[in-house]
Amino acid sequence: MFDLILEMFSYSFIIRAVIVGIMVSLCSALLGVPLVLKRYSMIGDGLSHVGFGALAVASAMNTAPLKIAIPIVVLAAFLLLRISNNSKIKGDSAIAVISTGSLAIGVIILSVSKGMNTDIYNYLFGSILAMSTEDVLLSVILSLVVLLIFILFYHRIFSVTLDETFAKATGIKVNVYNMILAALTAVTVVLGMRMMGAMLISALIIFPDVSSMNISYTYKGVTFFAIIISIFSLISGICVSYIFSLPTGASIVTINLLIYIVCSMIKRRN
Amino acid sequence: MQIIKCENITLSYNKEKIVKDLSFDVIDGEYICIIGENGTGKSTLVKAILGLVNPESGKIKYSGVKQNEIGYISQTSAIADNFPASVYEIVLSGCLNRKVFMPFYSKKDKEKADYYINHLELDEIKKKTFSSLSGGQKQRVLLARALCATKKVLLLDEPTASLDPVATKEFYEIIYDLNRQHNITIITVSHDIDNSLKYADRIINLSKDSFKIYRPDELITKGDKNNV
Structure with missing residues (x-):
């Protein structure tokens, strides 16, 4: 077993996946706490579908996927945020319209431009082989930016998540922080998408946080455990997928699911 | 010294004018109570003072206190039940x-933060999660947060709406103490006429299309407490 894991780390594509994976898990675990508490989880899911459409466009145009997908998904994030804050439009159905619409358009673009091939499967369910060295560098830099912005605004994002009215009344620009949160989420979703796939990336945002909310009752504690759970499930997921030749994204999500079940059992006991 | 001055403000809610041409000022250290039936614009007035809604006409001026230095406690606890x-x-x-x-x-x-936690006797529950507290404890926590946000003015929007009579009495006593001992100006919205009369220096009574401002003793001597 140990030899197998050692052998695994001799492949450079696995090292690349682990590096990007750890950065993305860190970002998604941190962003997940306010997103889940604000009931914005659906936005993460919607964004991943928009991301799929954007990657399809990038692939049809033969350009660098991240450079096209990130601006499109950030714009979509602002749009989804507006929709979910506007009580006149039914937020959840509007998000569903946008996300399934982009998914459908993405599938059509991919099949017209390249014919139905493994690309679609890889974009939907992720591929550990997808990343080039340049992608890794860009992903690491962008994740560091996301982390830095999140840490700088940590307390303000907490205040806005806890109680928007109080935050607004005491002069915190609530809309600005909601937009920052949406933009950071968009970047994280795009970065994680190619490894996890459009269908599974939102799990990375939601699972670690709902799990840790079962075992901790302070904001700091929930954030801390979410990071631990997120990184643990990423690394063990990659190992499991290598050892048993399983899809990587699905393995990571399944381990997250198991951790969630254990955490809710711990909560029941207490 | 006047710290907040409302000049001829008109406020609307869902495009309907509910407060018309209201003028009053708030003097440093005063205890003001806003009363009135549902839908007469009490909460909207509070939001206007906090700068969360803009008056349709008229002005609200602040001196010696910035708009974002007003401590605020909302009507129902805005914090989600299971918020960690x-x-x-x-x-x-x-x-x-x-x-x-x-x-x-x-x-x-x-x-x-530690000072107010100590002052409001929250030391023992300092590390506890908010959702596990009783209604009275929750309001004291939100009061401590509001005090951290202000040096001078507290705005309270029906702070005791979800409290039992014992916790309500306790809460009003804390507020009164802050007002008298710490010279914190209090503006509170309340349905609780008895406590308003007991503690307030002035009462603003909003009704549909009009308003009255008076001192509690004027009301008691007139004997029309029940007509408020």
């Missing part, structure tokens, strides 16, 4: 309004 946050985290977040560029809390902020 400790008492300390919530109280400390009240200090954020005075930090313009600094991303983290200073030692002074932490001392301030």
